[in-house]
Amino acid sequence: MAENGTVVTDFVLMGFQLQGHLQTGLFLAFLAFYLITMGGNLGMIMLIHNDSRLHTPMYFFLSHLSFLDICYSSVIVPQLLETLRTDKMVITYERCAIQFFFFTLYASTECFLLAVMAYDRYVAVCNPLLYATAMTTQTCLGLVAAAYAGAMINSVVRTGCTFSISFCKSNQVDFFFCDLPPLLKLACSETGPREQVIYLLAFLVITISISVIAMSYVFIIRAILKIRTAGGKAKTFSTCASHMTAVALFFGTLIFMYLKGNMGKSLWEDKIVSVFYTVVIPMLNPMIYSLRNKEVQEALRKAFHRMRGFQAE
Structure with a gap:
């Protein structure tokens, strides 16, 4: 443990402090989740x-959403599995900063990409004749590039602000990866201005994304209400249901985690x-889009028939 005035050169990820058999069970559960995540998202791509x-x-x-789910889950879960399996909880300062950077990058990109997907559904439902042209x-490609560019700016600034803070109270991070709330608890320098920038960026990323999504669905719902047949309404709504579910799950957890601030929070809750x-969520997304999507289901059936044909030969 670092003493006051001692510069931290590595961190100890305390993670989940459990008894041996419980930790083994947790390792197996996370490993199963991770393998399902990899298989489901790679399969979707x-x-x-x-x-x-x-x-x-x-x-x-x-396909880009599946790629992002693979990436940001892979930034966190292998480190967690290593900690649970070996009890080696030390992570270097540099590796911690890299983990923080890439997790912020992929999570921010997913925020923007979900907004892009909402805009795509808006054009498809509200302007179907212009969809191919628009x-x-x-x-x-431009919309995806913009999502990555905006996320890159957010990640660079957030990482720079976070790791320009002096950490000297302790090097024990009461968390299972290098995330903002537990790192801020180790700061011994003034964090006010940097913390304001960090949370402002989080607020902007989430607010901009949710605003685009909300506006898109306002117009989508208006268009659906104008459809006269119940079957037509249900068919149109079904094309958006999977996306709406993914949005609710992802942004619900992000809002809870990052827009509540850092005071009076339970790290166990976090x-x-x-x-x-x-x-x-990265494990659920392929299921959400395949279970409620007839085109994906048909493509899966076609792929299974093709595999059976190869096996028969």
């Missing part, structure tokens, strides 16, 4: 790539919420 019927803007964005390949959006 391959399915979209191999089926020409899924070569549309909506599935182009969905959502060209160049437009889709751990549970963080497990949900770093481990559970």
